[in-house]
Amino acid sequence: MFNITRKSIEWGHDTLTLETGKIARQADGAVVATYGETSVLAAVVFEKQPKEGFDFFPLTVHYQEKYYAAGKIPGGFFKREARPTEKETLTSRLIDRPIRPLFAQGFKHETQVICTVLSHDLENDPDVVAMIAASAALTISGVPFRGPIGCARVGFVDGDYILNPAVEDMDKLRSNPEQRLDLIVAGTRDAVMMVESEAYELSEAEMLGAVKFGHDQMQPVIRMITEFAGEAAKEPFDYQPPEYGALFDKVKGLGEDAMRAAFAITDKQERQTAISAARETIRSGLSEDELADKNLGPAIKKLESKVLRGDVIATGRRIDGRDLTTVRPIVAEVGLLPRTHGSALFTRGETQGLVVTTLGTGDDEQIIDALHGESRSNFLLHYNFPPYSVGEAGRMMGPGRREIGHGKLAWRALQAVLPAATDFPYTIRLVSEITESNGSSSMASVCGGSLSMMDAGVPLKAPVAGVAMGLILEDDGQFAVLTDILGDEDHLGDMDFKVAGTESGITSLQMDIKVAGITPAIMEQALAQAKDGRMHILSEMGKALSEGRTEFSAHAPRIETMNIPTDKIREVIGSGGKVIREIVETSGAKVDINDDGVIKIASPNADAIERARAMIHSIVAEPEVGQIYTGKVVKIMDFGAFVNFFGKRDGLVHVSQMAAGRIGHPKDLIKEGQEVKVKLMGFDDRGKVRLSMKAVDQTTGEEIKEEA
Template identity: 80%
Template sequence: MFKEVRKSMQWGPETLTLETGKIARQADGTVIATLGETSVMANVTFAKEPKPGQDFFPLTVHYQEKYYAAGKIPGGFFKREARPTEKETLTARLIDRPCRPLFAPGFKHEVLVMCTVLSHDLVNDPDIVAMIAASAALTISGVPFMGPIAAARVGFVDGEYVLNPEVADMDQLRNNPEQRLDLVVAGTKDAVMMVESEAYELSEDEMLGAVVFAHEQIQPVIDLIISLAEEAAKEPFTYTPPDYSDLYAAVKAAGEEDMRAAYAIRDKQERTNTVSAVREKIRGALTEEQQEDPNLGSALKKLESSILRGDVVRNGNRIDGRSTTTVRPITAEVGLLPRTHGSSLFTRGETQALVVTTLGTGEDEQIIDALHGNFRSNFLLHYNFPPYSVGEVGRVGSPGRREIGHGKLAWRALQAVLPSATDFPYTIRLVSEITESNGSSSMASVCGGSLSMMDAGVPLKAPVAGVAMGLVLEDDGAYAVLTDILGDEDHLGDMDFKVAGTENGITSLQMDIKVQGITPEIMKTALAQAKDGRMHILGEMGKALSEGRSEFSAHAPRIETMTVPTDKIREVIGSGGKVIREIVETSGAKVDINDDGVIKIASPNAEAIQKAYDMIYSIVAEPEEGKVYKGKVVKIVDFGAFVNFFGKRDGLVHVSQIENRRLNHPSDVLKEGQEVWVKLLGFDDRGKVRLSMRVVDQETGEEVKKEAKADAE
């Protein structure tokens, strides 16, 4: 009934298996990839005819994690998977980015790729398995896909690269001091197509070595996919790339010079408006048949690309007149918003980010429900890209894939320099509002985020800057690497290569390649050029602020931490939370306690923090024998007085220990509610507290000197 094909190989410490022919047979291509006991099913379907007038390639990639894969039931009221999580969105982008450039030029049929996590062993991350499964499914589907690709994750421990480290080793990288790198690389047999990483100040050579190592490790996986396709692939879909050479010639003749003049305009808005006008002029010069040709958009883009690329490679002339290594003018400001905890405005050319920092308490940590378990994050970065930032009118809604991806890239760049949670017990939220954009707004978010946190008083290990590099690669092998690319250079170029880091090394690297042929030499050149650009940007940022402020904003919470024995946690919380609620209400401070006995006390008011601290201390601390305490008489009896002297602890002052003379009754000198000084003499055989007043000067609270004490006795 089934025509199953199954291929396996040993890949690192695990077995990688690809299988097809048994499940989801009506899809154009279905492959289940398994690494260890993590399995992901990838399904590919594509339309056999393009939609009329379709002028772009409609590729859609979905990645979904099913909770049953890890033996879990989803949380929430409905108890089923709902909107995509951040991890699902980012993984869908990881799959899309290296695959999209490999479809045949001009192919505009709708393609859907769906990846579903079926099993998760909590050891092997399903994102890498999903990328391999998607590539294999595309390869056997018959769609004109010039793959296959494969992917691998690389770690870096003790100077050695590690292939596909376990989930536990990479989870919350900031809490694992031995692991310095989380790098994902995807590529074909001959070229690297995509890089995504977070790192702990790796050098350019170490980062390049990791990329090369990953590309070597994916070679046998590509061979395995080819082996599967040789037995299971469907007949290739009949597709002939459109020949629009005559149309391109007409477009070129109608407006090449006007388009060249338009791209010589340095102001973005004026250039954009002029380019649009030239496009309309070209359309008006074409025949009616040419105007209705679905390849007209491709012909116009080819004309624009040839103008920009030719000028850069042949003459080194960029749109705005800069050299290939020059960074646009930079202005950095801090402390713009008086009521926020920290703020900065970072402007680089026509790209601008307003970044705001808010400091919170443990209550503000984000609880992340992942397949491999729940964990908390105390560093949040949210990136917003409103339509006005590019002078457009558009729909405003919830964050899209692009905003989530750019925000995560900036998060990766900054997380490496954050102080440890024990040294800085705050939840940090950054919000980057992109107010202008003309290339590399994610790197502006990195620069602005670094400044904003320092303005808020966050003690960063070092400032972080980021820069976006571009590439123009010609068919004859000539190329130019561009520093700090504009939006048009990104759109019409061959590479988007973002590098962020400190003076000491790289903290994040993201690379997307649109062509095959990027060599290690080109990447090395780009990394070296990016380092020069990064150092220049750090210098400009330093003019505004070079290190974290020593004082917090008056509106930011202060947090003090204390640690109590775990067996005292219940006493601090109280039955049903009664005690901790009383502490919060009485002191006015926020109090958060975890299972390890670490208590965070937060308030903008130092007195409130101290009051809460004292209340907690009185609950958990034990009175010390021989120490003097100030107490209050709570009860008088014939044989003495009971004094509340330590939190809720009471002790007996025997009548013989009240004064250095004989008393008929304690009430002769004491009354309930009276404040007295007492010394803790010790505990009797039954554990009862023994106190003394007579050995303490009741005026000063100081213990009576030994000589005076002896005389009194």
């Protein structure tokens, strides 16, 4: 019934297996990839007729995690998987980015790739397995795909690169000083196509080494998919790239001069208006048949690309007049918004981000329900890209894939310099509002986010800046690496290479390639230029603020921590939470206790925090012999008085310890409810507390030394 093809190799620390012919047989290509006990089904379907009127390739990639894969039931009221999680959205983008450039030029047939996590062993992350499964499914489907691609995750411990580190190691990246890198690299046999990373101030050489290591380690996977396709691939789809040479020649003759003049305008809005006018000039010189040609759009875009790219290669000058390495003018400001906890406005050329910091307590942490378990995050970064930022009127919707992806990139860049939660017990939320955009708004979010947190008083280890690099790569091998690219250079260029970091090293790197990969030499030059650009941006940011403020905003909560023995947690909480509720009500502060005995006390009022701290201390602390305490007389007896002197702890002041001289009855000296100063003399054989009043000056509270 089934015609099954299966291949396996030993890869890293586990076995990688590809299988087809048993599941999803009506798809054009379907592969189950298994690594360890993590399995992902990738199914590929493409329409056999092209989509008319599309000026882009209609490819969609969906990665979905099923809770049954880890033996879990989804939370919430509906108990089923709903809208994509952040992890699913980011992984969908991760798979899309390296495969999209490898489809045949001009291919406009709607194509869909769906990757479903069927099993998760809680050790091997399904994202790498899903990319391998998608690559294999595309390779055997018959679609015009110039693959296969491979993929690998790379860690970095004690100077050594690690292939496919475990999920647990990557989840604890911030708290594990030995593990300094989480990098995913994808590529073909000859070149790298995509890089996504989270790093802890690695040098350019270390990052380049990680990319090369990952590319080398994926080669057995690429060979395996090639052999697998040799046995299981369908007949290639009969697709011929469109031929519009004659149409392009006419378009070029009609509009090249106007297009070159348009690209010489430095202002973005004026340049866009001139480009639109050049397009109309071209259309006015075409016949009705030429205007109806479906290749007219690609021909005009090809002209725009050739004008921009050719001028950069020939002259070394760019459309805004800069050379290849100059960063656009920068203005950085902090403290703009009076009621927020921290704010910064970062402007670089025509790209601008308003980034706002809000500090919260432990209750504000985000609970993340993932396949491998539930976790909490105390650092949130949300990126918004409203239509007005590019001078357009558009629909206002919830965050899309772009917003989630750009926000996560900025999050990765900044999380490496955050203080430890034990040193700074706040939940931090950054919101980046992109108010203008002409290239690299995610890196503006990094720069603005760093300044905004410092303005809020977050003690960052170091400021972070980011810069986007571009590439013009011609067929004859000539290339130009561009620092701080514009939107048009991103759109018409061959690479978007974003690098963020401190003066000491890189904290995040993301690379997208539109051609069939780049060489190590190009990547090395891009990293070197990016470092120079980063250093320049950091110096400009330093003019606004070079380190975190020492004082918080008056509107930010104050949080202090204290540690208590775990066997005292029950006493602080009390039966049914009675004691901790009393502490909160009496002090006016918010109190949170975790299972390790770490207590967070939060309030805008310092006195409230101190009251709560004193109340907790009185419950958990032990009295010290020789110390002087202020107590209250709770009961008077013939032989002395009982004094409540330490929390709920009472002790006996014997009549002989009440005063230096002889007294008749304790009531002659004190009365119930009176405050007295006592010294803890020690404990008797039965553990009873012995106190002394005569050893303390009742007026000053100072100890009275006995004369010899």
